[in-house]
Amino acid sequence: MTETRPDHLTWRHWVVTLLAIAAFSIIVFRLYQVQIVDHSLYLDRALQTRHGDYKVPAPRGVITDATGYPLAASVDTWDIYIDRFLWSDINLAVPAAGELGALLNLNSEAVLTKGTSATIGDILVKRDVNYEQGLEIRNLDLWGVRTLPSARRTYPESNLARQVIGHVGIDGVGLWGIEADYDHLLRGQPGSYSSELDPFGRPIAFGGNTDNRPVRGGEVQLTVDRFIQKIVEKELDRALEEFNSSSGSILVMNPRTGAILGMGSRPNADVTPNALEHQEISDLVRNRPITDLYEPGSVFKTLTAAAAIDLGRVTPETTYFDEGVVVVNNESIYNWDFQAHGEVNVRSILQKSLNTGAVWLSEQIGTRDFYNYLAAFGIGKPTYLGLSGEATGLLRQPSDPDWYPIDLATNSYGQGLAASPLQVLTAVNVFANGGQLMRPYIVSHVISEHDVRTFDPVLVRQVVSTDTATKISALMNDVVDGMQWHRAQVDGYAVAGKTGTTIVSTKDGYDFDTTIASFAGFLPYEAPEISILVKIDEPSGDLTLGGQVAAPVFSRVASAIMEYLRVPPRDAMVSNP
Amino acid sequence: MSNPGTVVNSWVASSKSTHMTAANPVLTGENHKFVSLQRIGPFRQILLVGLLLGVAILGLLQVLQTSQVASAGFELRTLQAERGQLESEIRLLEAGIAEKARLTELHHEAITRLGMVQPQKVLQLSVQEAAPHGVPLPRRYINTPPLIAQEQIAWWEPLLERIPGFD
Numbered sequence: 001m002t003e004t005r006p007d008h009l010t011w012r013h014w015v016v017t018l019l020a021i022a023a024f025s026i027i028v029f030r031l032y033q034v035q036i037v038d039h040s041l042y043l044d045r046a047l048q049t050r051h052g053d054y055k056v057p058a059p060r061g062v063i064t065d066a067t068g069y070p071l072a073a074s075v076d077t078w079d080i081y082i083d084r085f086l087w088s089d090i091n092l093a094v095p096a097a098g099e100l101g102a103l104l105n106l107n108s109e110a111v112l113t114k115g116t117s118a119t120i121g122d123i124l125v126k127r128d129v130n131y132e133q134g135l136e137i138r139n140l141d142l143w144g145v146r147t148l149p150s151a152r153r154t155y156p157e158s159n160l161a162r163q164v165i166g167h168v169g170i171d172g173v174g175l176w177g178i179e180a181d182y183d184h185l186l187r188g189q190p191g192s193y194s195s196e197l198d199p200f201g202r203p204i205a206f207g208g209n210t211d212n213r214p215v216r217g218g219e220v221q222l223t224v225d226r227f228i229q230k231i232v233e234k235e236l237d238r239a240l241e242e243f244n245s246s247s248g249s250i251l252v253m254n255p256r257t258g259a260i261l262g263m264g265s266r267p268n269a270d271v272t273p274n275a276l277e278h279q280e281i282s283d284l285v286r287n288r289p290i291t292d293l294y295e296p297g298s299v300f301k302t303l304t305a306a307a308a309i310d311l312g313r314v315t316p317e318t319t320y321f322d323e324g325v326v327v328v329n330n331e332s333i334y335n336w337d338f339q340a341h342g343e344v345n346v347r348s349i350l351q352k353s354l355n356t357g358a359v360w361l362s363e364q365i366g367t368r369d370f371y372n373y374l375a376a377f378g379i380g381k382p383t384y385l386g387l388s389g390e391a392t393g394l395l396r397q398p399s400d401p402d403w404y405p406i407d408l409a410t411n412s413y414g415q416g417l418a419a420s421p422l423q424v425l426t427a428v429n430v431f432a433n434g435g436q437l438m439r440p441y442i443v444s445h446v447i448s449e450h451d452v453r454t455f456d457p458v459l460v461r462q463v464v465s466t467d468t469a470t471k472i473s474a475l476m477n478d479v480v481d482g483m484q485w486h487r488a489q490v491d492g493y494a495v496a497g498k499t500g501t502t503i504v505s506t507k508d509g510y511d512f513d514t515t516i517a518s519f520a521g522f523l524p525y526e527a528p529e530i531s532i533l534v535k536i537d538e539p540s541g542d543l544t545l546g547g548q549v550a551a552p553v554f555s556r557v558a559s560a561i562m563e564y565l566r567v568p569p570r571d572a573m574v575s576n577p
Numbered sequence: 578m579s580n581p582g583t584v585v586n587s588w589v590a591s592s593k594s595t596h597m598t599a600a601n602p603v604l605t606g607e608n609h610k611f612v613s614l615q616r617i618g619p620f621r622q623i624l625l626v627g628l629l630l631g632v633a634i635l636g637l638l639q640v641l642q643t644s645q646v647a648s649a650g651f652e653l654r655t656l657q658a659e660r661g662q663l664e665s666e667i668r669l670l671e672a673g674i675a676e677k678a679r680l681t682e683l684h685h686e687a688i689t690r691l692g693m694v695q696p697q698k699v700l701q702l703s704v705q706e707a708a709p710h711g712v713p714l715p716r717r718y719i720n721t722p723p724l725i726a727q728e729q730i731a732w733w734e735p736l737l738e739r740i741p742g743f744d
Contacts, residue, residue, distance in 0.1 A: 059668060075672045076665040131665055156675035211657070230680050492701060563699065572703035 057151055058188030061217030063165055063178055065226040066261070066444065072155050072165050072179065078134025079150045080104065081122040082115035086144030090116070096143040103137055104129065115144070128152045159270060161229045163287040164222070164263055164387075164442070167271050176285060178220060178443070181388050185446060188217035218448035223259035223441060228252055231560045232262040239553045240266055243517075243539035249289045249421050250557060255429035255522050255531040257457035258438030260385075261561075263289050291389045293418035294535065297500035298336075298353045298546070299520045300414030302472055303427060304361045305346055307373035310468040313364040316475055319345045326356045328409040333359055336501065336545075350475050351483060353499060355413045362412035367398050370408060376463045377427040378437060379419055385440045394418040414500060421518075425533040428520045431476065431496070432528035435469035437461050477525045488519055488551035490558045492569025496528075497521020497554065499546035504538065514538045517549035523558055529567050532557055635740070638733055645731075 034042055063072040080100070087093035097115060101108030104126050115123055128150060129137070138147040153168040166177020172187065174180035191214030232250045240248055252262035265288035269281055286292075308314045324340030326333045335341070335355050341348070349357030362370055374380065380395030395417045396403040410416035419427075422440060430437050439458040446453040464472075476496035480488045488497050500518040503510045517539055522531035534550040534557065543549055562569070617625070676682070687693040 059664070069678065070671065070675045073668070073672050073675060075669050131669055135662075154672050154675075156672065156679050158679075158681075160680075211654075213657075226680065566708055568703050569701045572701045 053192060053194045056191035056193055056212075056214045057149055057172070058190050058214035059216040060151060060153065060168070060172065061186040061188065061219045061447075063182075063186070064219065064221045065161075065224050065229070066222060067225060067227075068221070069156075069226055071157055071161060071222070071224075071226065072153060072168075074151045074153055076131045077128040077150045077152045078131065078138070078147045079127050080125040080129055080134065080137060081146040081148060082111075082125055083144040083146055084115060084118050084121070084123055087112075087115045089143075092143040096145060099140065099142055100125065100137065100145055103133065103140075122146060157226060159268060160226060160233060161224055161263070162268060162271060163265055163285055164224060167285070176282075176389075177287065178222070178387070181386070182218075182220050182443070182446070185218040185448065186220065189215040191215070215449060218446060220443055221445040221447070223254075223261060223444045224263065225261050227564050228262040228561055229264065231557055231564070232264040235553055235557045235560070236264050236266055238556075239534075239536055239549070243536055243543060243549050244541055245536050245539045245549075247288070247538075248536040249292070249533075250535070250553070251289045251421050251425050251533045252557070252561065253425055253429060253440065253531045255432035255528050256438070258426070258429070258440045259444070259457070260440055260442045261530065263287070263442070265289055287387065287389065289421040289533075290385060290387060291391055291420070293391050293393060293420055294516050294518075294537075295415050295417065295502040295505060296419055296424045297414040297502035297516070297518065298355075298358075299424060299428065299498045299500035299518060301350055301353065301358045301361075301412070302431065302476060302498050303374065303377055303379075304358050304365070304370070304412045305350060305475065306431065306464050306468055306472045307365050307370060308361045309346070309471055310373070310464040311365060311369060314346055314361065316346045316471055319343050320357065320360045322354055322356050324356065326359045326409070328359065329404060329406045331406050333409055347475055347478055347482075350479050350498065358413035359409045362408050367405075367408050370412070371395075371397055373463070374411070376437070376461060377430065378423055378460070379417070379427060383422055383426050383440050385422065386443060390422070391420045393420065393423055415502065421533050421535050424518075425520055425531055428498075428533070429522070429531050430463045431469045431472045432522040432531055433469070434466040435462055435464040437463045473525060476521065480521065481525075486551065487547060488521060488554045488558075490523060490555050490562065492571055493523045493558070493562055493567070494525035494570065495521055495523045495555075495558065496525040497551075499551055501544070501546040515544045517544060517546040519546050519550035519554045521554060521558075523562070524567065524570075529565060530558070530561055532561075638737060641733070642737060 059076070060074040062070045062074075064070050082100075087096070093112060093116060097112035098108045100106070101111045104111075106126070111125060114125065125145075134147050137145065151172065153172075155162070155165065162177075164177055166179035166181075167175045168179050169175050174183035174186065179186065191212045192210075193212070194210045232252060236248055236250050240246070247266055249265040250262070251260070253260050267284050269284035271281075271285065305314075309316070321343050322335070322341040324335055324338065333355055336353060341352060341354060344352065344354065344357060346357070346361070348354070349361065365373070374395065380393045380397075382390045382392050384390075395411075396407055398408075407416050426437065426440050437460040439460050441455050441458070444455055446455075473496050476498055477494055479499075480486045480495040480497045488495055488499075497519055498521065500516075500520070502516045502518070503512050504514040504516060505511075516535060516537050518533065518535040520531070520533040522528040532554055534553045536549050536553065539549045
């Protein structure tokens, strides 16, 4: 075979070589431009395209009642989005819109229009889709449809104890109540998932990814018992209707520990997302037993009597002469019935709720000691319950420039000062607890993933001696069970309590036609299990006094709770040998 | 240019006669290598082959390990997804139970299904038996999962740990 190829480089070789060199030079130049000059720019673009970062929400913690029943819980849902970039391919978007519309019970045309009309970002189609339904959509892997995990807060008992529990906004943040105050604990820590994506935006199974699991929110257990809470709210509604009143509160506590067993107030609101837009919502959802102040009235006479007895200035049998009126600083103070009762003892002062008697007791105590005792009872200071919005109270001290001697007189029977129902009942609990003031609390356990915190009862101080507490308890028992007609009596149980009727203060003074009717007491008197404060604001009609309005409500609530707590009555029918 | 047959012949022949190697400079390099392999003796040959095999096996082990890590990672992600799904379902079921146990529901069931009525009169009986305990604190969120025995590791995995750079 003859060799035909030349043994030297021809011009063709040179052309091919030069073309190759030119091509490689262009490639090298472009590589230099892309990889060195614009390195960071392309790196960012690549990361944006290639990497997807997803926020994984943490399941919000549960709020349970004292029995462990969830008063607030979270269930997983999905938010459905459309990737408008992928839906720009109309041939693929139409069938996806059809299926998505059918699954979500939406008009497919509307879904398609929505998914193709926007120019930027992913488009939210539906929020809070049920878990199973969302999972079905996710598993179908519809073109350009993204399912992002979300959660919905549920309140199985609906609006029960809603002012206490609070509410969570659309962003998953607590707005008020326990939901807001313990938000940092309930919300947990969201996780994140970062993954390499394929050209269609789907995570690559074997691609580089980071996965930070969310830490679920902690659990908060309340001392509130839903059965007691139900009794409280049911009787409160009934009372407001019966006495044609627009607002009121009922508070139930364990006087020996300070635990709040039930706390209800009206008005309230059916909390829905739409309701949140109303301005008056904050007025409807506030926890009135701790936020609202009122003049406690005659319930306060128990504190005055306790101070006088504890100081040894009087005994339950010490007498004074009631003329029906007492003049202090040229101001006349009358009894509620405008009657003179003659010679009466301390027991009668409480039984008949004599204002003049309370003034006389305050004079026996003296100004400095009186206010020292009020401070010891916690009046004028927050109780440190642990919920936000707690009112401090209004109490002028003798050192204040706007304090006058008549303040001592009016304060002795619960006027001219203001306290929250919680402060008043906490003070009354002192008599049920051997003279010891307990700090009220509403959260019993806080449970995080690795820790359980238990809140034990806290003794604040010994306010009065045990003997004084016993004597005042006995006097309070005489107020209820010693008066044949008293409406606070509970069948089968000895009750200690005191009524209160206050005229309502206004900007210009007092409105003598409106009252706040209240009753505070505890039972069984011998070994108290519960204490209750009932406060009905501005009852209208013939019955407006504490003994007429609040006392029967106390009786009904107490009777139902005694039955629920299975506290044996005095006259049980059968006893096993 | 010599044909392949010639090369083989020369190569074989060169093992017997060194002067022929010198006569064929093209094959000189291979001849030297071949000769040196022949000269190292059977023990060393086995050692050399073993060493080569060892290197190959190590490479294989690395591939195996990488593959197993990838498989385990995939399995882990699948299990995590499954766990997440199960936890979601647990929360749904708990919410469902709570809905069924709400007080209005219980009241409704008591009246409609069980035919219960409000008592006309309540009689209290005292007995000397302690009341049953209340509902204990639910611990569902703090239960420590039982320890799962560690899986049996493959025979070759400890070997890898002994090799520098494979930890």
